[in-house]
Each structure stands twice: as C-alpha cells, then as structure tokens.
Amino acid sequence: MDQIILVINLGATSTKLAVFENETQTHGAKLHHSSSALAGFSDIVEQKEFREEVTVKWLTSEGIALESLTAIVARGGLLAPIPSGTYSINDTMVEQLAQGRYGKHASNLAALIAYDLSQPLGIPSFIVDPVVVDEMEPVARISGNPKIERICIFHALNQKANAKKVAHFLGRRYEDLNLIVAHLGGGISVGAHKKGRIVDVNQALSGEGPFSPERVGSLPTDALVHYVFDGGYGKT
Known part of the structure; x- marks a missing residue:
C-alpha cells in the first residue's frame, strides 16, 4: 500500500508543509505569517489552533483529504536530550511540549498539531531528529x-x-x-x-x-x- 505522509515543519514566522507519496514529494508550500497575524498571541502554544487551521486549509486547497493520509511527521521541539532518530508522538511528549517543560519554541507546535490531526484518523505521528538531539562526546x-x-x-x-x-x-x-x-x-x-x-x-x-x-x-x-x-x- 502506498504511504501518504504529511510533513509539518514550523518556524517562528512560517509554516512549511509537504506531502509525500512513499519517498516522492507531491506537494509542498512555505506559508509566511505576518507580525500582525501573530501579534494577538502572547505565547507560542496559543498559536496551535491558528497554525493547525492553516495546515488543514492548505491540504484542502491542494485537494488532499485528511482521510487519505497514512502518517504525519513533524519537526521535533524542546524535549529532554535524546539520540538521533524517529520517535512516536505520545501523550507524555505532547504534555511536555505544551507546557514548555524544557523551553518554548515554535518547533514545539509541529508535534502538537501532528498528534492532534492524527488521533481522529487513527494513524501514527512521529518526530524526527528534534532540536535536542544529543550525541556530544x-x-x-x-x-x-x-x-x-x-x-x-x-x-x-x-x-x-x-x-x-x-x-x-x-x-x-x-x-x-x-x-x-x-x-x-x-x-x-x-x-x-x-x-x-x-x-x-x-x-x-x-x-x-x-x-x-x-x-x-x-x-x-x-x-x-x-x-x-x-x-x-x-x-x-
């Protein structure tokens, strides 16, 4: 079965999205957010619903049904130091990112959105090589x-x-x-x-x-x- 994967990478003022069919990228966009659009949010986590809505609207505009996705992959945020790799998003990770336990950064939002979208669909969600990868000697x-x-x-x-x-x-x-x-x-x-x-x-x-x-x-x-x-x- 073909794998249809949504990739979410959030920066401070942009939402980068892509859809892959197996290993081939079929869709992609970098959506910029103006200072005025983000001015009403006092905290990074408060942007979650706004960024999630942007993501869903983009999928709709590209003719991609959420139900067609088989997995969602997100940029990883500020967690405890971990080795390089791919990690399943779970309730504990979501709680830590939402609370900003290890710090607050736009990268925290990607996993929150991926998990939120994946749960009703019954599909897995992952982060890959988050910013806290630690392999230092x-x-x-x-x-x-x-x-x-x-x-x-x-x-x-x-x-x-x-x-x-x-x-x-x-x-x-x-x-x-x-x-x-x-x-x-x-x-x-x-x-x-x-x-x-x-x-x-x-x-x-x-x-x-x-x-x-x-x-x-x-x-x-x-x-x-x-x-x-x-x-x-x-x-x-």
Missing part, C-alpha cells in the same frame, strides 16, 4: 567554567539531512564519513559529524557560536559584563 561538554557545562540544542534535522545527502552524493555511508556541517538561517549551528554522530556543535538556541540574523552570538565576557552592569540591566 564528554570532552565537548567542557566549558571554561567547571560549574557550567555546554549543552546541545541545534538544527539537528537539517544537519543530519544534509550530511546524508552529501554521503549519497559521494556514494558513501554517512556512518563512514567525518564532516563539518553548517546550518545558516535565523540561527547558525556548525556541527562536527564523526562516523554518523554529531560529536560537537554550538548551542544555537541561545546564540552560542557565530552571530546570525536572530542571535547575537558569543561575546567577549569582559565587554558583556560591563555592558550589563553599566547599562543597569537585570536578569530579564
């Missing part, structure tokens, strides 16, 4: 302060996907290659891929590493301390 967790350990939050899905594309292009197995992969977007992450695992990468969510359109990047400690105290800034 112990030495990569060491920072310059013994009380501060480096953590791993980055663009794992895009990093893994493009590394595997390169491996395919080279006619090699991803697990046999050593690669440096850079994701350049609103945030930037640069990862060291060693034999199929990302063993070191900058924490892109908080802006560690290169500065980018939406992140200030790593700053000189002395200058940052003076900036905060001289400017009278508090923790928030």
Whole structure:
C-alpha cells in the first residue's frame, strides 16, 4: 500500500508543509505569517489552533483529504536530550511540549498539531531528529567554567539531512564519513559529524557560536559584563 505522509515543519514566522507519496514529494508550500497575524498571541502554544487551521486549509486547497493520509511527521521541539532518530508522538511528549517543560519554541507546535490531526484518523505521528538531539562526546561538554557545562540544542534535522545527502552524493555511508556541517538561517549551528554522530556543535538556541540574523552570538565576557552592569540591566 502506498504511504501518504504529511510533513509539518514550523518556524517562528512560517509554516512549511509537504506531502509525500512513499519517498516522492507531491506537494509542498512555505506559508509566511505576518507580525500582525501573530501579534494577538502572547505565547507560542496559543498559536496551535491558528497554525493547525492553516495546515488543514492548505491540504484542502491542494485537494488532499485528511482521510487519505497514512502518517504525519513533524519537526521535533524542546524535549529532554535524546539520540538521533524517529520517535512516536505520545501523550507524555505532547504534555511536555505544551507546557514548555524544557523551553518554548515554535518547533514545539509541529508535534502538537501532528498528534492532534492524527488521533481522529487513527494513524501514527512521529518526530524526527528534534532540536535536542544529543550525541556530544564528554570532552565537548567542557566549558571554561567547571560549574557550567555546554549543552546541545541545534538544527539537528537539517544537519543530519544534509550530511546524508552529501554521503549519497559521494556514494558513501554517512556512518563512514567525518564532516563539518553548517546550518545558516535565523540561527547558525556548525556541527562536527564523526562516523554518523554529531560529536560537537554550538548551542544555537541561545546564540552560542557565530552571530546570525536572530542571535547575537558569543561575546567577549569582559565587554558583556560591563555592558550589563553599566547599562543597569537585570536578569530579564
């Protein structure tokens, strides 16, 4: 039986959607949301119904019935650190993402919408390589302060996907290659891929590493301390 799969990837101001028939993409769209459209939401999770409605309307406009889907796959959000892979969405995951237990980010919404749409249809829903994929080696967790350990939050899905594309292009197995992969977007992450695992990468969510359109990047400690105290800034 052919597999008809809906893929949902949510960003801060966009909803990216695609439908695959087995391994072939048959439909796709990147829907942008204006600041005014999102201004009425005080919290990321409050956007769920709006983003879900956008998704259903797009499917309808493309002539794709929800009942024709056999699975839904979503970008994974902020969860506890986990290895790279594909994970079934369940009640526990939904609760953690909705509550923002490990942080709030637009990527949290994709799994919530996938689960919400899949349940009445009786079909499975999954996340793949969420932003909390953690394969870092112990030495990569060491920072310059013994009380501060480096953590791993980055663009794992895009990093893994493009590394595997390169491996395919080279006619090699991803697990046999050593690669440096850079994701350049609103945030930037640069990862060291060693034999199929990302063993070191900058924490892109908080802006560690290169500065980018939406992140200030790593700053000189002395200058940052003076900036905060001289400017009278508090923790928030």
